[in-house]
Amino acid sequence: MSGFLIMFLLVLPFTSREQPGEILLIFPLLPGFPFHLNGFLLALTIVVKACAIALLMEPMLATSSLSATLHGFSRIGIPSPIIQMILLSHRYIFVFHQELLRMLRSMRVRGFTARTDILTMKTMGNFFGMLFINSYDRTQKVYEAMLCRGYRGNFPAFHTLEINGKDLAKGGMWIMIGFILLFIELMPSFPSP
Amino acid sequence: MHLADNGYHGYGPAAGELLFQVEGLSFVYPDGNQALADIAFSIGKGDRLALVGKNGSGKSTLVKLLNGLLPLQKGSIRYRGRETGPSFQPVPRQETGILFQDPENHLFCNTVFENVAFGPMNQGCSRDEVEELVRGCLETVGLEKLMYKPAHLLSYGQKKRAALASILAMKPEVLILDEPTANLDPRQERILQELLAGFPGTLIIIDHDLLFLYDICDRAIVLADGRVHHDFSIRELVSSQDSLKEHGLDFTFRFACCGGRHENTPIVPHHHHHLSHDHGRNGVHVPAVAREPILELQHFSYQYPDGTTGVSDINLAVYPGETLAIVGENGAGKSTIAKCLLGLNQGDGYFYYKGEKMDRRRRQILWRQVGMVFQNTADQLFCPSCREEVAFGPQQMKLPAIEIEKRIEEALHRVQLEGYESRIPLNMSGGERKRLAIAAALSMHPEILLLDEPTASLDPESQELLLEILKKLEMTKIIITHDMYFIRDLSDRTIVMHQGKVIRDYPTPDFLADRHVQAVNGLDYTYKNNCLEKIMDLQHNHLHHGG
Numbered sequence: 162m163s164g165f166l167i168m169f170l171l172v173l174p175f176t177s178r179e180q181p182g183e184i185l186l187i188f189p190l191l192p193g194f195p196f197h198l199n200g201f202l203l204a205l206t207i208v209v210k211a212c213a214i215a216l217l218m219e220p221m222l223a224t225s226s227l228s229a230t231l232h233g234f235s236r237i238g239i240p241s242p243i244i245q246m247i248l249l250s251h252r253y254i255f256v257f258h259q260e261l262l263r264m265l266r267s268m269r270v271r272g273f274t275a276r277t278d279i280l281t282m283k284t285m286g287n288f289f290g291m292l293f294i295n296s297y298d299r300t301q302k303v304y305e306a307m308l309c310r311g312y313r314g315n316f317p318a319f320h321t322l323e324i325n326g327k328d329l330a331k332g333g334m335w336i337m338i339g340f341i342l343l344f345i346e347l348m349p350s351f352p353s354p
Numbered sequence: 355m356h357l358a359d360n361g362y363h364g365y366g367p368a369a370g371e372l373l374f375q376v377e378g379l380s381f382v383y384p385d386g387n388q389a390l391a392d393i394a395f396s397i398g399k400g401d402r403l404a405l406v407g408k409n410g411s412g413k414s415t416l417v418k419l420l421n422g423l424l425p426l427q428k429g430s431i432r433y434r435g436r437e438t439g440p441s442f443q444p445v446p447r448q449e450t451g452i453l454f455q456d457p458e459n460h461l462f463c464n465t466v467f468e469n470v471a472f473g474p475m476n477q478g479c480s481r482d483e484v485e486e487l488v489r490g491c492l493e494t495v496g497l498e499k500l501m502y503k504p505a506h507l508l509s510y511g512q513k514k515r516a517a518l519a520s521i522l523a524m525k526p527e528v529l530i531l532d533e534p535t536a537n538l539d540p541r542q543e544r545i546l547q548e549l550l551a552g553f554p555g556t557l558i559i560i561d562h563d564l565l566f567l568y569d570i571c572d573r574a575i576v577l578a579d580g581r582v583h584h585d586f587s588i589r590e591l592v593s594s595q596d597s598l599k600e601h602g603l604d605f606t607f608r609f610a611c612c613g614g615r616h617e618n619t620p621i622v623p624h625h626h627h628h629l630s631h632d633h634g635r636n637g638v639h640v641p642a643v644a645r646e647p648i649l650e651l652q653h654f655s656y657q658y659p660d661g662t663t664g665v666s667d668i669n670l671a672v673y674p675g676e677t678l679a680i681v682g683e684n685g686a687g688k689s690t691i692a693k694c695l696l697g698l699n700q701g702d703g704y705f706y707y708k709g710e711k712m713d714r715r716r717r718q719i720l721w722r723q724v725g726m727v728f729q730n731t732a733d734q735l736f737c738p739s740c741r742e743e744v745a746f747g748p749q750q751m752k753l754p755a756i757e758i759e760k761r762i763e764e765a766l767h768r769v770q771l772e773g774y775e776s777r778i779p780l781n782m783s784g785g786e787r788k789r790l791a792i793a794a795a796l797s798m799h800p801e802i803l804l805l806d807e808p809t810a811s812l813d814p815e816s817q818e819l820l821l822e823i824l825k826k827l828e829m830t831k832i833i834i835t836h837d838m839y840f841i842r843d844l845s846d847r848t849i850v851m852h853q854g855k856v857i858r859d860y861p862t863p864d865f866l867a868d869r870h871v872q873a874v875n876g877l878d879y880t881y882k883n884n885c886l887e888k889i890m891d892l893q894h895n896h897l898h899h900g901g
Contacts (some may be wrong), residue, residue, distance in 0.1 A: 174357050174468070177639040184420075211487065226464060227464050228463070228465075228468060229543075241669070248463075248464070249462060251464070252461075252462055252463065252464060252505070252506070253462075255460055255506045256364060256506070260732075260733070263728070263733040264733050264734075264736060266698060266733075267726070267728055267733050267734040268736070268746075269698075270696060270698070270721045270724075270726050271721070271746055271747040271750060271794065271795075271798065272721060272722060272747055272750035272751055273746075273750050273797070274718075274750070280749060282434070284746070287736050287737050287738065288736050290736075290738075290894070291736035291780075292736075293737075294780065295732055298549075299458075301458065302454060302456070303459050303462050305418075305423050305454075306421060306452075306454060306459045306460045306462065308447060309421060309423070309447050309451065309452050309521075310447075310448075310451075310472050310473035310476060310520065310524065311448050311472075311473055311476030311477055311524070312448065312472075313476070316463075316472075317472065317475035317476055319463075319467075319468050319471060319475070321481070337428075
């Protein structure tokens with residue numbers, strides 16, 4: 162993510178539209194590419210927001226098991242098929258990744274080096290085709306294993322979510338903090354007496 | 355003697371309640387492949403049934419039909435006397451638990467607990483009941499301490515046991531197992547065997563390993579070309595060498611190498627490496643043997659990216675022309691050392707090929723000289739035809755078209771796959787695919803052939819053919835295997851690995867006599883050897899008394 166955000170910081174200040182009264186920095190060796198302060202501030206806002214979201218994800222996702230988080234998601238109305246897709250994707254992403262690595266490894270030991278030629282394109286076509294077939298095959302087998310264990314379209318809830326006074330107090334505290342932050346942010350726009 | 359095509363008059367189910375009654379059952383896949391043709395048999399409550407036959411004989415299709423995973427096309431299946439099928443009540447899947455070959459397919463939830471709890475929760479058990487069931491089942495399979503571990507972090511043997519626990523938690527009346535011993539070391543196999551021996555219900559096991567089945571099952575149904583060819587007691591099956599041969603199940607080629615009587619071999623209780631630990635002028639080891647090793651690891655260690663030790667302080671020399679077996683329990687570091695010898699795992703220490711130090715940049719040279727056959731052929735075969743598969747290596751070497759054609763022909767001939775040029779690898783049997791993977795490696799004319807578990811999931815006939823082919827290959831061979839009979843028949847020297855270290859390096863006859871090391875490292879074949887001897891006696895009696 163950091164690479165993506167650095168690109169924002171590098172590109173936006175030089176490509177944003179010029180606005181009246183805006184401060185421009187002209188570098189001696191790059192007269193045709195002025196540095197827009199507004200563009201830089203916009204890039205900085207995007208970066209800070211992205212970092213805030215990433216920081217929020219950490220306590221949300223890393224402090225409880227995936228199944229508990231997804232159970233929470235289902236309780237706030239996210240459709241069950243999406244929840245199940247996330248659960249199964251998370252479980253099998255490692256398996257498919259390992260399969261992909263093993264196939265690539267076996268190609269490399271047989272002398273494969275990626276080049277910009279027809280042979281490489283053909284090889285990669287076969288590789289992705291076989292990967293797709295293997296993945297499809299596994300999907301079918303996993304589905305059969307699920308059916309054998311009584312799957313009828315829904316995953317059972319492994320966790321019980323019960324709300325208590327402590328949770329309500331914590332929730333209330335976070336909402337209060339949110340309002341205080343919002344108040345502080347909006348304060349300068351209030352008309353001064 | 356074969357059964358009548360549609361008549362059921364074999365050994366039959368145990369006396370008592372009948373669970374399954376199958377009549378006139380046929381099944382054709384959408385591609386036109388007739389998997390089952392008009393078969394009939396019954397399974398009684400408490401039966402312990404071995405379902406055997408060549409790859410592609412219809413075994414897996416049959417159990418999927420019994421479980422209701424495949425729809426009934428023709429014929430009937432009665433479960434506890436009731437007709438099943440689309441117009442009737444389906445087979446209660448929860449009562450017939452299937453353990454598929456690959457445990458990854460069973461472990462679709464995040465933690466071990468969730469995987470085992472999935473079935474009972476779907477059965478409507480209360481949370482307390484589920485908790486108790488999960489704990490009980492995980493204790494039974496010895497995984498109670500790993501209850502909250504993510505499934506993808508378990509070892510293969512642990513995954514297999516977790517998958518079994520997830521089936522047992524549903525308290526099935528019938529337990530169906532598809533190749534339960536595939537890729538397990540003898541210790542894990544023994545654990546599984548004890549678990550199955552203690553299962554109180556009806557057992558149906560699909561496996562090629564008759565030594566494993568011999569003590570668990572009492573009845574055997576032999577399928578061939580989608581038909582029931584034999585239905586008799588397991589004793590009758592193993593004692594009739596003609597039937598075994600006819601259905602590709604004859605494992606007696608294993609007897610030829612060892613005479614079967616292991617107790618006659620003197621026990622050598624203790625051995626050490628024979629590699630010298632003297633250091634030469636350049637600070638590296640001087641091999642005790644005067645010959646120049648073709649591959650050599652000195653003080654070589656490898657750690658996985660997550661910090662787990664793969665192999666530690668390995669000193670190993672491989673000499674030209676020898677066949678080296680690498681053995682050890684699951685997770686001992688055998689496959690890791692193979693990847694180190696191939697330069698895929700770059701670790702700390704010294705790695706030489708013909709006296710030249712190998713590093714990341716020079717391993718391309720090594721890959722032209724070391725042909726690798728991986729454990730799972732699905733990882734290796736990705737081309738749409740056998741010709742393209744075998745041609746892949748030579749094409750990457752930029753050889754002329756005439757030379758490539760010559761090599762394809764030669765490689766396919768060496769593995770007895772002449773005429774398979776245009777066949778699709780995906781549609782071939784396990785044994786054929788394994789031979790194709792060897793051909794793909796041989797087409798590069800390697801000096802060394804490295805095989806990882808070559809016999810895993812192959813039927814005895816394919817194993818015998820593979821053994822024959824490997825014997826004829828005159829090159830340096832390194833074989834990673836649990837298969838004692840392959841070790842005995844093919845290798846000159848054996849190294850034993852345990853917890854990432856080479857703990858023994860000695861001639862194969864010494865290894866075969868070293869019961870101590872075999873027992874300590876989960877390679878105890880005593881039980882299998884005893885079965886083998888019993889079966890030999892049965893075959894002897896059958897042959898001489900016409901029984």
